[in-house]
Amino acid sequence: xxxxxxxxxxxxxxxxxxxxxxxxxxxxxxxxxxxxxxxxxxxxxxxxxxxxxxxxxxxxxxxxxxxxxxxxxxxxxxxxxxxxxxxxxxxxxxxxxxxxxxxxxxxxxxxxxxxxxxxxxxxxxxxx
Amino acid sequence: xxxxxxxxxxxxxxxxxxxxxxxxxxxxxxxxxxxxxxxxxxxxxxxxxxxxxxxxxxxxxxxxxxxxxxxxxxxxxxxxxxxxxxxxxxxxxxxxxxxxxxxxxxxxxxxxxxxxxxxxxxxxxxxxxxxxxxxxxxxxxxxxxxxxxxxxxxxxxxxxxxxxxxxxxxxxxxxxxxxxxxxxxxxxxxxxxxxxxxxxxxxxxxxxxxxxxxxxxxxxxxxxxxxxxxxxxxxxxxxxxxxxxxxxxxxxxxxxxxxxxxxxxxxxxxxxxxxxxxxxxxxxxxxxxxxxxxxxxxxxxxxxxxxxxxxxxxxxxxxxxxxxxxxxxxxxxxxxxxxx
Numbered sequence: 001x002x003x004x005x006x007x008x009x010x011x012x013x014x015x016x017x018x019x020x021x022x023x024x025x026x027x028x029x030x031x032x033x034x035x036x037x038x039x040x041x042x043x044x045x046x047x048x049x050x051x052x053x054x055x056x057x058x059x060x061x062x063x064x065x066x067x068x069x070x071x072x073x074x075x076x077x078x079x080x081x082x083x084x085x086x087x088x089x090x091x092x093x094x095x096x097x098x099x100x101x102x103x104x105x106x107x108x109x110x111x112x113x114x115x116x117x118x119x120x121x122x123x124x125x126x127x128x
Numbered sequence: 129x130x131x132x133x134x135x136x137x138x139x140x141x142x143x144x145x146x147x148x149x150x151x152x153x154x155x156x157x158x159x160x161x162x163x164x165x166x167x168x169x170x171x172x173x174x175x176x177x178x179x180x181x182x183x184x185x186x187x188x189x190x191x192x193x194x195x196x197x198x199x200x201x202x203x204x205x206x207x208x209x210x211x212x213x214x215x216x217x218x219x220x221x222x223x224x225x226x227x228x229x230x231x232x233x234x235x236x237x238x239x240x241x242x243x244x245x246x247x248x249x250x251x252x253x254x255x256x257x258x259x260x261x262x263x264x265x266x267x268x269x270x271x272x273x274x275x276x277x278x279x280x281x282x283x284x285x286x287x288x289x290x291x292x293x294x295x296x297x298x299x300x301x302x303x304x305x306x307x308x309x310x311x312x313x314x315x316x317x318x319x320x321x322x323x324x325x326x327x328x329x330x331x332x333x334x335x336x337x338x339x340x341x342x343x344x345x346x347x348x349x350x351x352x353x354x355x356x357x358x359x360x361x362x363x364x365x366x367x368x369x370x371x372x373x374x375x376x377x378x379x380x381x382x383x384x385x386x387x388x389x390x391x392x393x394x395x396x397x398x399x400x401x402x403x404x405x406x407x408x409x410x411x412x413x414x415x416x417x418x419x420x421x422x423x424x425x426x427x428x429x430x431x432x433x434x435x436x437x438x439x440x441x442x443x444x445x446x447x448x449x450x451x452x453x454x455x456x457x458x459x460x461x462x463x464x465x466x467x468x
Contacts, residue, residue, distance in 0.1 A: 069187070
């Protein structure tokens with residue numbers, strides 16, 4: 001399966017889906033003008049990958065600095081997809097990295113983690 | 129009101145739902161299962177809503193904090209630019225700030241009307257003054273003259289001690305003719321104001337109040353930014369600039385002397401008296417020059433001049449030069465010819 005790599009812009013995060021090594025990453029800031037347009041290919045690639053993953057294992061890193069409300073909803077949808085794959089037998093580790101001075105991203109990570117039933121969720125500080 | 133209070137209604141719905149599940153008040157296990165799924169979905173939606181609302185509020189706070197920082201920085205920049213603007217002519221300042229003019233070493237040829245004024249015997253006049261008195265007097269004089277210059281749309285190039293160098297035609301121009309007329313009008317207004325100021329200064333104890341010499345000339349100059357990339361001046365250079373300064377030095381005390389090009393542009397508006405041509409270094413031929421006597425409009429208003437101009441008809445009678453009775457006799461002779 002072809003990897004997905006989208007470089008970051010001022011308003012959109014970097015997407016680095018290395019499907020061959022089962023390492024997926026989303027990092028940077030996210031406040032696109034059109035959230036649906038930006039995240040649509042990301043969802044599609046993840047759906048295809050997870051459908052083929054079966055009982056395999058993967059790791060997804062979130063390393064976000066700033067997200068707007070629409071992007072937060074998109075992130076929750078990504079996590080739901082990962083959680084659903086884990087419910088079907090995949091081993092999924094999600095790492096949520098946040099700046100140690102950023103209470104907003106820490107709280108958000110904590111709450112996202114609470115929603116996940118089948119995933120191994122890891123909340124990690126990134127040093128300044 | 130806290131977020132919890134805001135969501136009291138939703139919390140009540142969830143509590144009621146949970147109680148229904150606990151009481152097992154369903155007609156079939158399928159109904160109970162559907163209800164539990166619905167309740168779970170509602171609970172999740174509730175959490176998401178609360179989360180997004182909080183995120184939105186926090187983002188707004190961040191934005192407001194950033195906006196305050198920007199507003200503060202803007203204030204500082206505004207104060208700084210206001211201070212810096214004092215070192216520039218308002219037209220130059222505005223054209224830079226609106227982006228109409230680029231701040232780079234560049235120049236172009238343009239026809240401008242150049243103005244030079246100088247205080248007669250400034251050193252002797254101010255020699256006996258204390259530094260503070262001299263500063264006050266000079267600043268008062270320059271402030272008054274600059275106010276008039278800006279009122280008429282001049283670009284003040286620089287102050288050279290007591291001398292003022294200004295020009296018309298860049299960065300803003302109303303046309304070469306209008307620029308030249310504005311320049312002469314400005315010079316006349318300055319001399320008028322100087323007469324008022326002299327009586328004020330005398331009352332304040334100045335023994336020899338300032339008197340001016342003014343030179344005006346129109347011609348092609350090189351205008352633009354000169355200097356280095358780190359320090360530049362917006363100014364004009366060229367022979368015509370030097371000539372304006374020379375005209376100023378040949379002007380009478382409290383008088384305006386202008387070159388031929390300016391004269392040809394303003395002669396319909398300004399009364400002049402041609403002077404003996406002057407020899408100027410760098411110019412092969414003697415320079416024709418004209419003393420400004422005043423504005424025709426002013427003379428008409430003061431009853432010194434009768435002027436009538438229509439298509440194909442031009443009449444002007446200078447009552448200071450012509451005897452009234454003689455003029456009437458001449459006009460009657462013209463009328464007689466007209467009636468023939």
